[in-house]
Amino acid sequence: xxxxxxxxxxxxxxxxxxxxxxxxxxxxxxxxxxxxxxxxxxxxxxxxxxxxxxxxxxxxxxxxxxxxxxxxxxxxxxxxxxxxxxxxxxxxxxxxxxxxxxxxxxxxxxxxxxxxxxxxxxxxxxxxxxxxxxxxxxxxxxxxxxxxxxxxxxxxxxxxxxxxxxxxxxxxxxxxxxxxxxxxxxxxxxxxxxxxxxxxxxxxxxxxxxxxxxxxxxxxxxxxxxxxxxxxxxxxxxxxxxxxxxxxxxxxxxxxxxxxxxxxxxxxxxxxxxxxxxxxxxxxxxxxxxxxxxxxxxxxxxxxxxxxxxxxxxxxxxxxxxxxxxxxxxxxxxxxxxxxxxxxxxxxxxxxxxxxxxxxxxxxxxxxxxxxxxxxxxxxxxxxxxxxxxxxxxxxxxxxxxxxxxxxxxxxxxxxxxxxxxxxxxxxxxxxxxxxxxxxxxxxxxxxxxxxxxxxxxxxxxx
Amino acid sequence: xxxxxxxxxxxxxxxxxxxxxxxxxxxxxxxxxxxxxxxxxxxxxxxxxxxxxxxxxxxxxxxxxxxxxxxxxxxxxxxxxxxxxxxxxxxxxxxxxxxxxxxxxxxxxxxxxxxxxxxxxxxxxxxxxxxxxxxxxxxxxxxxxxxxxxxxxxxxxxxxxxxxxxxxxxxxxxxxxxxxxxxxxxxxxxxxxxxxxxxxxxxxxxxxxxxxxxxxxxxxxxxxxxxxxxxxxxxxxxxxxxxxxxxxxxxxxxxxxxxxxxxxxxxxxxxxxxxxxxxxxxxxxxxxxxxxxxxxxxxxxxxxxxxxxxxxxxxxxxxxxxxxxxxxxxxxxxxxxxxxxxxxxxxxxxxxxxxxxxxxxxxxxxxxxxxxxxxxxxxxxxxxxxxxxxxxxxxxxxxxxxxxxxxxxxxxxxxxxxxxxxxxxxxxxxxxxxxxxxxxxxxxxxxxxxxxxxxxxxxxxxx
Numbered sequence: 001x002x003x004x005x006x007x008x009x010x011x012x013x014x015x016x017x018x019x020x021x022x023x024x025x026x027x028x029x030x031x032x033x034x035x036x037x038x039x040x041x042x043x044x045x046x047x048x049x050x051x052x053x054x055x056x057x058x059x060x061x062x063x064x065x066x067x068x069x070x071x072x073x074x075x076x077x078x079x080x081x082x083x084x085x086x087x088x089x090x091x092x093x094x095x096x097x098x099x100x101x102x103x104x105x106x107x108x109x110x111x112x113x114x115x116x117x118x119x120x121x122x123x124x125x126x127x128x129x130x131x132x133x134x135x136x137x138x139x140x141x142x143x144x145x146x147x148x149x150x151x152x153x154x155x156x157x158x159x160x161x162x163x164x165x166x167x168x169x170x171x172x173x174x175x176x177x178x179x180x181x182x183x184x185x186x187x188x189x190x191x192x193x194x195x196x197x198x199x200x201x202x203x204x205x206x207x208x209x210x211x212x213x214x215x216x217x218x219x220x221x222x223x224x225x226x227x228x229x230x231x232x233x234x235x236x237x238x239x240x241x242x243x244x245x246x247x248x249x250x251x252x253x254x255x256x257x258x259x260x261x262x263x264x265x266x267x268x269x270x271x272x273x274x275x276x277x278x279x280x281x282x283x284x285x286x287x288x289x290x291x292x293x294x295x296x297x298x299x300x301x302x303x304x305x306x307x308x309x310x311x312x313x314x315x316x317x318x319x320x321x322x323x324x325x326x327x328x329x330x331x332x333x334x335x336x337x338x339x340x341x342x343x344x345x346x347x348x349x350x351x352x353x354x355x356x357x358x359x360x361x362x363x364x365x366x367x368x369x370x371x372x373x374x375x376x377x378x379x380x381x382x383x384x385x386x387x388x389x390x391x392x393x394x395x396x397x398x399x400x401x402x403x404x405x406x407x408x409x410x411x412x413x414x415x416x417x418x419x420x421x422x423x424x425x426x427x428x429x430x431x432x433x434x435x436x437x438x439x440x441x442x443x444x445x446x447x448x449x450x451x452x453x454x455x456x457x458x459x460x461x462x463x
Numbered sequence: 464x465x466x467x468x469x470x471x472x473x474x475x476x477x478x479x480x481x482x483x484x485x486x487x488x489x490x491x492x493x494x495x496x497x498x499x500x501x502x503x504x505x506x507x508x509x510x511x512x513x514x515x516x517x518x519x520x521x522x523x524x525x526x527x528x529x530x531x532x533x534x535x536x537x538x539x540x541x542x543x544x545x546x547x548x549x550x551x552x553x554x555x556x557x558x559x560x561x562x563x564x565x566x567x568x569x570x571x572x573x574x575x576x577x578x579x580x581x582x583x584x585x586x587x588x589x590x591x592x593x594x595x596x597x598x599x600x601x602x603x604x605x606x607x608x609x610x611x612x613x614x615x616x617x618x619x620x621x622x623x624x625x626x627x628x629x630x631x632x633x634x635x636x637x638x639x640x641x642x643x644x645x646x647x648x649x650x651x652x653x654x655x656x657x658x659x660x661x662x663x664x665x666x667x668x669x670x671x672x673x674x675x676x677x678x679x680x681x682x683x684x685x686x687x688x689x690x691x692x693x694x695x696x697x698x699x700x701x702x703x704x705x706x707x708x709x710x711x712x713x714x715x716x717x718x719x720x721x722x723x724x725x726x727x728x729x730x731x732x733x734x735x736x737x738x739x740x741x742x743x744x745x746x747x748x749x750x751x752x753x754x755x756x757x758x759x760x761x762x763x764x765x766x767x768x769x770x771x772x773x774x775x776x777x778x779x780x781x782x783x784x785x786x787x788x789x790x791x792x793x794x795x796x797x798x799x800x801x802x803x804x805x806x807x808x809x810x811x812x813x814x815x816x817x818x819x820x821x822x823x824x825x826x827x828x829x830x831x832x833x834x835x836x837x838x839x840x841x842x843x844x845x846x847x848x849x850x851x852x853x854x855x856x857x858x859x860x861x862x863x864x865x866x867x868x869x870x871x872x873x874x875x876x877x878x879x880x881x882x883x884x885x886x887x888x889x890x891x892x893x894x895x896x897x898x899x900x901x902x903x904x905x906x907x908x909x910x911x912x913x914x915x916x917x918x919x920x921x922x923x924x925x926x
Contacts, residue, residue, distance in 0.1 A: 021831060021898055027748065065891040079917050086576060098803065098805060099700070100696050100700075100804055100805040101804050101805050101834075102699060102804070103803075104911040123700060124700075127922050137573045142645060143645040143649075144645075145643060149643060153616075153620075155641050156649065157616075157620065158651070164668075166895075168837065170891060171891075172890065172891055172895060173890060173892055173893040174892060176868055176869065176870055176888070177803045177868035177869070178801040178802060178803060178833075178834055178835075178868065178869045178870045178873070179565065179801065179803075179832075179833040179835070180608060180612060180617050180801055180833050180862075180870075180873055180874070181801060181870035181872065181873065182605060182606040182608075182617075182833065182870075182872045182873065182874050182875060182877070183870045183871050183872045183876075183877055183884075183885070183887060183888055183889070184656075184657055184717045184877065184888070184889050184892075184893070184896050184914070185653055185656070185661075186606075186619060186652040186653055186655065186656055187651075187653070187892055187895065187896070189619070189651070190648055190649055190651040190652065190653050190654025190853045192649065193645055193648070193649055194648060198648075209702065210699055210701055210702035210704060211798040212702040213701065213702060233563050236673055237562070237563075237587075238563060238673055238675040238676065238737065239672065239673035239674060239676060239739075240740075241704055241739075241835045243505055259659040270879070273700065276739075276743060277701075277703075277706075277743060277746045277747060277750065278746070279743055279746035280739060280740060280742055280744075280746055280747065281743075283741070283742035283743055284740060284743065287740065305566075314684075320893045323809020335522060337639040338642065338643055338644060339641060340561065340564040340640045340641060340642075341563055341564050341565070341642070342561065342563040342564050345762035360569075369642075370641075370642040370643050371564075371641055371642050372641075372642070401641075404519060405639055405640035405641065406639065407639055407641045407643075407645075407646045408642070408646050409644065409646045410641070410643055410644065410645065411643070411645050412645060413646075414645070414646055414647065418646065421646075422646070422647060423813045425646055425647070426636075426646070426647050427636060428633060428635055428638055429635040429637060429647075429650055430647070432629075432635060432650065432903070433650070435903075436648055436899070436902070439490070439898055439899070439902050440895070440898075451647070461803045462688075462853065
């Protein structure tokens with residue numbers, strides 16, 4: 001069977017390509033995982049297109065991998081078994097904005113910045129910010145989160161409904177337009193974060209929020225990571241509805257200063273953001289400052305000016321670039337675990353120690369209101385020894401997290417990189433997950449090779 | 464087989480009873496649904512007890528129904544096919560409070576008031592308040608919510624981990640202690656709200672919050688329901704993090720005044736609660752007042768005093784009693800739908816019209832930040848005509864909700880009463896739900912007769 005030819009019987013020929021450059025673009029994501037070419041890339045224009053492709057693929061046991069912006073960090077979009085990559089570039093319309101229902105209906109190829117630009121006209125915003133300008137379909141597939149999760153929740157919290165095409169081509173809706181429901185099983189939650197392994201999203205209804213009246217940022221430097229984290233816990237205990245609360249360790253601040261021309265004190269630092277009204281924020285920030293000072297905070301600076309605030313968050317978001325630019329030719333490998341807040345300080349200390357022992361430079365940063373932290377490891381991608389060291393550090397960090405009640409991935413997802421930790425993390429719940437996979441994708445065509453240590457499907461001979 | 468005798472081989476004899484009074488107590492909940500006796504009531508003391516009972520029941524195809532406080536409103540705990548009722552009265556311990564992790568580990572028989580009493584010592588609280596002093600196991604099973612969901616979310620949002628005994632006696636954990644995770648399928652969400660049909664909860668890890676510095680309540684009366692609801696939408700658009708936002712219609716206010724000796728203006732009224740710091744609340748309430756006045760609010764009263772605040776919420780929570788006491792011998796039947804906010808005013812108007820057409824008195828009240836509203840219908844339980852009218856009103860309300868993108872149940876769950884609407888609401892997603900049920904409970908022993916229009920299992924002859 002000539003796969004591309006068969007597909008042009010289903011879609012129009014300009015929706016199907018085997019152009020090598022395009023295949024290569026769809027062979028990788030932003031991670032360190034080995035690229036692999038798909039056999040063909042198709043560009044569906046509708047749910048119906050997706051449904052017909054899946055019916056065909058299911059019948060012929062051909063792997064199908066959905067592709068958004070390619071900004072994933074665990075290899076989700078890499079078609080490790082070849083087959084069909086579904087690129088949602090042509091399904092990138094904002095279908096409807098419902099201002100008084102605080103929700104929007106979008107196609108999966110819409111990116112979060114595209115959505116926020118449009119929402120702004122209505123005084124609304126979409127809260128999840130994973131850093132990259134990811135597609136909303138991809139963010140739902142990996143259950144993305146980021147800096148604002150401490151206040152507004154993760155991607156799964158925003159999903160009211162998904163239109164999902166199942167492996168056999170059936171189309172279902174997992175939820176509805178109501179804010180909440182106790183009707184039936186929570187398919188919204190099951191499909192969000194399923195990483196393309198249970199179905200393909202063709203439409204998303206997502207929660208949005210009113211833009212807060214006032215936004216204020218602050219930066220607070222502490223002698224130790226522990227004191228910064230104690231401050232974070234006290235902020236939460238006080239019920240202060242903090243909107244962002246990021247830890248940047250002192251090594252990272254040093255690199256930030258070099259790259260961004262900032263002159264922040266080279267100490268463990270909290271980057272904070274408050275959303276509310278101006279009176280409330282005044283009191284919240286004053287109270288936060290008091291809490292911080294009890295933890296020996298040596299430098300507490302407000303950035304109420306929007307330009308200064310942008311500079312602060314830019315510095316935070318460009319940390320990976322800062323390290324890369326500081327070490328030409330080097331790459332950054334990230335780690336991503338989430339631990340109970342009470343052991344976050346120990347986890348971070350442990351991670352930094354592992355980096356030092358291996359003589360690997362890099363950052364330690366965290367969405368610490370959630371207990372989610374990352375290391376950014378600076379390595380030479382062509383040095384097998386460096387790659388091995390990065391792998392070992394990642395392993396040590398994950399194992400420490402799992403030993404302390406945490407999870408192997410806070411927000412990047414399982415993809416290829418965290419499969420090996422699934423049994424330890426989930427115990428025999430993994431059997432239930434694998435049963436769900438077999439139930440909904442019996443021929444194992446949906447993003448095979450991801451999430452589970454399951455065998456590959458028996459694919460036909462395709463080219 | 465003598466069921467009770469067999470069970471005393473598994474548990475100690477004081478954990479197994481066929482005492483008629485106890486069987487009767489477990490034959491019903493707070494709803495209008497027909498009682499049905501279980502064959503036997505058992506009181507497990509541990510996960511292990513539950514596991515052994517389920518293994519036995521699964522082998523012998525005996526229905527198993529978990530029972531918490533019996534405060535459900537859709538017949539969930541009624542053992543419509545007899546069998547074993549599992550009462551969690553002996554599994555009512557708060558196992559651990561993790562103040563710096565903002566979570567608690569409890570057994571399923573712990574009630575929410577019991578938990579909040581203990582949490583107060585740590586400056587923490589558990590947010591979900593469905594009115595009744597339900598057990599946390601029951602609240603997780605039905606995905607309960609209530610007045611605070613607009614700010615803190617519903618029950619499903621609070622669940623970090625469930626220990627679940629599956630139909631075959633296997634025990635799994637659906638999550639972990641981390642605040643968030645992108646690892647594996649969201650079993651937390653799948654099991655929460657599964658109404659005892661997929662597994663039995665034996666331990667819950669739940670999110671808790673820091674008690675806010677300041678709490679302030681307010682009451683605002685409007686000429687029309689529409690104006691009250693416009694105010695609610697504007698409050699949300701403005702990004703005011705309102706903690707409670709309840710609509711009470713004018714007929715309900717009248718009854719409230721008669722029963723509670725309040726003298727609230729007999730008009731559609733918003734009951735509001737704000738959580739924050741005092742400066743912030745001052746500005747939030749002032750801004751809310753401005754928004755309300757734009758909608759012709761005629762009476763805006765603050766209740767910052769905790770005694771007055773309690774009186775206000777007591778009046779709201781005792782509305783059902785107020786109607787019952789006003790009509791001796793009558794019963795209250797509730798309805799429970801959730802609709803997109805944009806059609807809430809029309810839905811409420813439609814509901815009140817249906818009540819008037821049927822000449823049925825009662826309340827219309829709503830958790831309107833979520834679009835969730837209830838009617839409380841005052842009927843004579845011995846009058847078949849009244850029961851029929853209540854049934855018709857409920858049906859009309861649900862159908863209106865489903866026609867407008869809403870759900871047949873906002874917070875009470877499906878149980879027995881909403882089975883008939885599942886196909887209309889979920890379309891072919893219901894097939895996926897039924898497949899999940901078959902996968903996890905192939906012998907159909909777990910709370911059979913609930914949630915789905917599925918056939919009963921072939922039960923053995925039990926007595």
